[in-house]
Structure formats: C-alpha cells, structure tokens
Amino acid sequence: TACSSKFVLSQVHPMWQEPLAIPGGDRQSPIDIVERKSVFDSKLKPLVTNYDPKTCQQIWNNGYSFLVEYDDTTDKSTLKGGPLQDQFRLCQFHFHWGECNSWGSEHTVDRRLFPAELHLVHWNADKYNLFEEAVVEDNGLAVIGVFLKIGKRHEGLQKLVDALPVIRHKDSVVEFTKFDPACLLPPNIDDYWTYHGSLTTPPLTEAVTWIVMKQHIEVSHDQLAVFRSLLFTAAEEEVQKSMVNNFRGTQPLRGRTVRSSFT
Ligand SMILES: CCc1cc2c(cc1OS(N)(=O)=O)CC[C@@H]1[C@@H]2CC[C@]2(C)[C@@H](O)CC[C@@H]12
Numbered sequence: 325t326a327c328s329s330k331f332v333l334s335q336v337h338p339m340w341q342e343p344l345a346i347p348g349g350d351r352q353s354p355i356d357i358v359e360r361k362s363v364f365d366s367k368l369k370p371l372v373t374n375y376d377p378k379t380c381q382q383i384w385n386n387g388y389s390f391l392v393e394y395d396d397t398t399d400k401s402t403l404k405g406g407p408l409q410d411q412f413r414l415c416q417f418h419f420h421w422g423e424c425n426s427w428g429s430e431h432t433v434d435r436r437l438f439p440a441e442l443h444l445v446h447w448n449a450d451k452y453n454l455f456e457e458a459v460v461e462d463n464g465l466a467v468i469g470v471f472l473k474i475g476k477r478h479e480g481l482q483k484l485v486d487a488l489p490v491i492r493h494k495d496s497v498v499e500f501t502k503f504d505p506a507c508l509l510p511p512n513i514d515d516y517w518t519y520h521g522s523l524t525t526p527p528l529t530e531a532v533t534w535i536v537m538k539q540h541i542e543v544s545h546d547q548l549a550v551f552r553s554l555l556f557t558a559a560e561e562e563v564q565k566s567m568v569n570n571f572r573g574t575q576p577l578r579g580r581t582v583r584s585s586f587t
C-alpha cells in the first residue's frame with residue numbers, strides 16, 4: 325500500500341488542486357520550521373487561553389476535515405497573549421491527517437512529519453465583528469497548531485472520536501456540546517514557534533498569526549484510525565473516498581522569520 329516505507333510522500337496528492345494564483349503568495353502556510361533558524365524573542369508572552377465548554381455547539385464534516393464549532397458571538401472562549409496584541413475568539417477546531425502514521429501533519433519541524441495536526445482557529449474580536457470579516461485581514465486570525473503522535477489513548481479525545489461515525493459523509497452535522505478544547509493542548513503551552521502565514525485551505529488568505537506548539541499530544545492508533553473512517557464524499561455519491569491526506573504541502577518561507585518563545 326501507499327504506506328509501505330519505500331513509498332515516497334511526494335506522490336501523495338492533497339485532495340484539492342493548488343490554485344495557480346494565490347492572493348499575495350509570499351506568506352503561505354504551512355511551512356517547514358527549521359529549529360536552528362528560529363529566533364528566540366524574549367518579548368513573547370505566555371499564551372492565555374480561556375475556553376468555555378458550554379460554547380461548544382456542533383461537529384460537521386465539511387468535505388475537507390471535520391470541524392468542531394463554537395459559539396463565537398460573545399467573548400466566552402478566547403485566546404490572548406503570546407505574540408497577539410488583541411483578544412481572539414475561538415470559532416472552530418479541526419485536524420489534518422494521513423492515510424498512515426508516516427505523514428499527515430501540515431507543518432514540519434526540520435522536515436519531520438507527524439501523523440496528524442490539530443488546528444484551533446480564532447479570529448480578532450477586538451478589531452472585527454465576524455469571522456468572515458477577519459478572514460481577509462492581516463491581523464484577523466490566530467491558529468494554534470498542535471502535533472499529534474501515536475501513543476497512549478487520549479481520554480479527552482474519545483468523546484469526539486465516538487461522534488465521528490455519525491458524520492461519516494460530507495455535509496453531515498451533529499450536535500456536540502460541553503467539549504473543552506483545552507484538553508487537547510499539551511501540558512506546556514509556553515514553548516511555541518510563531519510566524520505570519522495563511523489559511524492552508526481555500527480561501528488561503530494571508531490572515532493568520534500561526535502559533536505552533538513545540539510539545540505534541542499523544543493519541544492511540546485506534547483513535548486516529550476512526551479519523552480515517554470519515555469520507556470526503558457525500559452520502560449520495562456512488563464512489564466513496566476516504567478522508568485521508570487532507571493536508572497541504574509546505575510552502576516557501578519567502579524571507580519570513582520564525583520566532584520561538586523558548587531558547
Ligand atoms: C477544515 C479546514 C478549514 C476550514 C475553514 C477554514 C480554515 C480551515 O483550515 S485551516 N488549516 O485553518 O486553514 C477557514 C475558512 C472557513 C473554513 C470552514 C468553513 C467556513 C467557516 C465557512 O462557513 C466560512 C469560512 C470557512
């Protein structure tokens with residue numbers, strides 16, 4: 325299968341065609357984070373997350389990943405500090421993963437790939453009124469990235485894993501409540517890399533302050549296997565396609581500096 329060690333990752337085609345022209349194009353994500361080239365910035369503050377599980381609303385398969393969506397009409401689930409000047413509201417989190425454990429993450433660290441990557445998407449509620457407004461602004465979005473590794477079962481993730489079979493097909497949605505996304509963060513969120521980039525799925529807008537955690541979290545092989553049981557395709561389509569390899573390849577750094585909050 326494609327997962328045998330001799331298979332070359334470059335032959336894995338992401339599920340959507342890269343557009344020819346990209347808005348701006350010199351601040352695209354994801355990137356390869358070269359540890360020894362990242363610059364320690366002592367002015368970077370600790371990240372402050374304040375998530376209210378009661379704002380968790382639903383989980384849906386959007387045909388690219390599955391998104392756990394939060395009520396972002398008030399300041400109940402917020403992110404501030406770190407590299408951020410303003411307060412951001414959590415609107416959704418989702419994951420990217422591979423067809424096997426050899427690849428699946430979007431960012432890489434010294435070219436190292438992880439089996440999956442979690443993205444917690446926030447928008448700047450101090451400056452804008454809606455996610456859709458912020459998504460086209462330089463300082464509009466902040467996304468926390470967390471790498472996943474295969475290891476012991478993640479107890480907090482299991483409630484999410486149990487909901488996935490109900491949303492197997494594209495455009496399916498199910499109510500999902502009282503989930504605290506803080507349980508998906510690693511123990512130490514003070515060590516991270518940060519840089520200016522873009523969304524990694526259309527509209528690919530260059531609106532994101534990326535905050536990539538140095539520490540990963542562990543999930544079990546069986547938990548990640550349930551991610552792979554999802555489908556890109558809608559129920560009525562005759563050919564069903566497994567939702568795997570839903571990651572974008574790394575993009576040119578174009579002179580950007582990656583800062584680190586740790587030495
Ligand atoms: C799952 C990857 C995904 C989906 C979406 C975004 C971003 C996403 O991943 S990423 N890696 O953070 O770029 C930002 C735009 C979002 C979209 C989900 C659907 C929307 C919320 C639309 O309803 C309007 C804006 C859209």
Ligand SMILES: [Zn+2]
Binds near residue numbers: 418420443
């Ligand atoms: Zn993402």
